Amino acid sequence: MWRALALVVGLGIVFAFTVMKEVSAQELATPLQPDQIAAGNPPVPVEPPSPAPTDRPLPINLPTALQLSSSRPVDIAVAAERIQVAVAQLRQAKVLWLPTLQFGIDYFHHDGRIQDVQGNMMDTSKGSFMLGAAPIAVFAVSDAIYAPLAARQIVRARQADLRTAGNDSYLAVAEAYFNVEQSQGELAGALDAARRAQDLLAITEKLAKPGVQIIQPVEVVRARTELARRRQAVHAARERWRVTSADLVRILRLDAGSVIQPLEPPHLRVTLVGLEKPVDDLIPVALTNRPELAAQQALVQATLQRLRQERIRPLVPSVLLRGASTNPAGTLAAGTFGGGLNDTLNRFGSRSDFDVQVLWELQGLGFGYRARVAERRADHQLSTLELFRIQDRVAAEVTQAYAQAESAVARITEAESELRDAVDSVDKNVAGMRQTREGDNALGFFNRPQEVVAAIQALAQAYNDYYGAVADYNRGQFRLYRALGNPAQFLGGEGICR
Numbered sequence: 500m501w502r503a504l505a506l507v508v509g510l511g512i513v514f515a516f517t518v519m520k521e522v523s524a525q526e527l528a529t530p531l532q533p534d535q536i537a538a539g540n541p542p543v544p545v546e547p548p549s550p551a552p553t554d555r556p557l558p559i560n561l562p563t564a565l566q567l568s569s570s571r572p573v574d575i576a577v578a579a580e581r582i583q584v585a586v587a588q589l590r591q592a593k594v595l596w597l598p599t600l601q602f603g604i605d606y607f608h609h610d611g612r613i614q615d616v617q618g619n620m621m622d623t624s625k626g627s628f629m630l631g632a633a634p635i636a637v638f639a640v641s642d643a644i645y646a647p648l649a650a651r652q653i654v655r656a657r658q659a660d661l662r663t664a665g666n667d668s669y670l671a672v673a674e675a676y677f678n679v680e681q682s683q684g685e686l687a688g689a690l691d692a693a694r695r696a697q698d699l700l701a702i703t704e705k706l707a708k709p710g711v712q713i714i715q716p717v718e719v720v721r722a723r724t725e726l727a728r729r730r731q732a733v734h735a736a737r738e739r740w741r742v743t744s745a746d747l748v749r750i751l752r753l754d755a756g757s758v759i760q761p762l763e764p765p766h767l768r769v770t771l772v773g774l775e776k777p778v779d780d781l782i783p784v785a786l787t788n789r790p791e792l793a794a795q796q797a798l799v800q801a802t803l804q805r806l807r808q809e810r811i812r813p814l815v816p817s818v819l820l821r822g823a824s825t826n827p828a829g830t831l832a833a834g835t836f837g838g839g840l841n842d843t844l845n846r847f848g849s850r851s852d853f854d855v856q857v858l859w860e861l862q863g864l865g866f867g868y869r870a871r872v873a874e875r876r877a878d879h880q881l882s883t884l885e886l887f888r889i890q891d892r893v894a895a896e897v898t899q900a901y902a903q904a905e906s907a908v909a910r911i912t913e914a915e916s917e918l919r920d921a922v923d924s925v926d927k928n929v930a931g932m933r934q935t936r937e938g939d940n941a942l943g944f945f946n947r948p949q950e951v952v953a954a955i956q957a958l959a960q961a962y963n964d965y966y967g968a969v970a971d972y973n974r975g976q977f978r979l980y981r982a983l984g985n986p987a988q989f990l991g992g993e994g995i996c997r
Contacts, residue, residue: 541766542915542965543922548686550758551737557748557757561676561769567751568672569665578657578664585657589650595643598636598820605629605825608842624841629850631834633822639860640815645808652801659794666790666981668750673977675747676761681970682743684765686736688962692955693729695925699951700726702932718948725952732959765966769973771980774908778901781983785897786890788984795886802879809875813868816857823852896982904975910968914961921961924954 550556569575608626615621700722706713744759772781786792822832829852837847862868928951 541764542918545684545687545691547764548683548690548737548740550760554741554758555754555756556760557753558760558762560762561673561767564672564676564747564751565669568668573752574664575661575668578661582654582657582661585650585654589647589654592646592650595638595646598634600632600634601830602632603831605831607826607838625838626842626844627826627836627838628844629825629831629834629836631824631831631836631850633824633830633832634820635822636818636820639812639817641808641812645804649801649804649808652797652804656794656797656801659790659797662790663794666985669985670977670981671750672747674974675743675750677970677973677977678743679740679747679759680761680763680765680767680973681966682736682739683761684966684969685963686733686740687765688959688966689729689732689736692959692962693726693733695929695955695958696722696726696729698929699948699955702929703948714948721952722948725955729955729959766969767973768911768969769976771976772904772983774901774905778898781901781979782894782897785893785983789893790984791889792886792893795882795889799879799882799886802875802882806872806875806879809868809872812871813859813861813865816859819854819856819858821854823854824850829854893982897979900975900979900982904972904979907968907972907975911965911972914965914968918961918965921954921958925951925958928954
């Protein structure tokens with residue numbers, strides 16, 4: 500029941516698989532149909548392994564895992580919060596033109612000597628009281644112009660970072676899922692090889708029994724040793740299944756004690772990008788669509804705005820606006836003011852005093868200004884060089900992923916033939932052991948036990964080669980898809996897109 504439910508859920512998700520089908524631009528925007536999902540035929544039928552009795556299996560298919568990759572990983576949540584931080588900083592930059600308003604009460608009292616405007620000294624006691632408000636603004640016009648432009652680019656960079664986090668999470672889930680698929684396939688192969696080694700041991704024990712003893716007892720030891728090796732391989736493969744499952748569970752933040760049980764067979768092949776296109780045609784697509792490049796381009800623009808900001812700073816004045824109604828330095832600008840001798844507070848009335856200054860600043864006699872311009876210029880050059888480095892990395896990632904997928908195609912073809920021949924070799928060698936022939940007054944075999952042992956070893960290696968090649972192909976396809984920046988609108992040929 501769980502398998503059926505998970506499969507139904509997975510088929511309803513936007514991701515679906517198709518095999519060797521031309522996809523139109525309209526079809527790229529719609530989910531593929533269930534009848535387009537195909538796993539292909541394995542070179543030899545192998546029963547998928549079952550979890551151990553102590554395991555807590557969690558059936559899941561690839562479409563469901565990919566959908567969870569956009570909602571569960573922490574990296575995406577972190578990138579989303581960074582957007583909120585950048586948006587808040589942009590809002591702050593947009594209001595640099597506006598002054599800060601202060602409201603309050605001011606009480607001033609003086610006892611003792613004071614000097615009047617003519618310079619005469621006198622002793623007096625007086626006080627004043629004011630209730631009012633004042634605008635305060637100290638800002639550079641260059642900051643008010645260019646800070647929002649730079650902050651807006653930072654927001655764009657953070658939005659691109661969110662898409663990058665989504666693509667990285669998408670790839671991490673896919674790779675982890677195919678690691679589980681590979682380990683499950685290798686376990687199935689190890690179980691089949693162990694079963695055949697068990698059959699070999701039964702045959703050799705029967706032929707080495709006293710009274711029959713067609714073969715030497717050493718052959719029984721050889722077969723028993725090979726069975727022990729195959730059982731060790733089964734334990735190791737089951738361990739890899741649990742380890743790879745734990746990695747996928749960690750990424751998707753599922754129940755930590757669960758063991759992922761893929762619903763697709765381990766020989767499933769997923770084609771996202773047709774390899775008939777040359778890699779030189781794919782690199783420009785990646786350079787256009789990778790969000791990392793969009794993020795860095797936005798950062799380059801942000802550093803350019805900051806450079807312009809510093810260049811015009813000495814030419815554009817700063818504005819100082821403050822109140823001057825309160826004693827002695829002036830804080831409040833307008834309100835109700837009253838006072839008198841000693842502690843008498845009377846004769847209240849309205850009062851307003853403003854101080855507005857327009858200032859040109861040459862920091863450090865001009866040397867500080869030149870240093871800040873040099874700093875911003877270096878920041879801009881660094882961001883530009885980083886953009887070039889990301890472009891080189893993107894091109895390399897496309898080339899590497901393309902090579903991995905292309906190599907895996909050839910390996911799969913060879914591995915399929917290898918696996919078929921390995922199974923045929925074991926079957927024929929076992930059949931040859933069951934056939935005896937007379938020669939030199941003694942019974943012999945068409946095939947000896949050690950030849951069957953060698954065939955079983957070759958079969959175990961063939962299983963690992965085949966499932967490893969299939970998993971490498973799937974990982975290479977998803978790496979190439981991610982390297983292209985998930986450009987669904989540009990993908991023609993075979994594949995699935997969202």
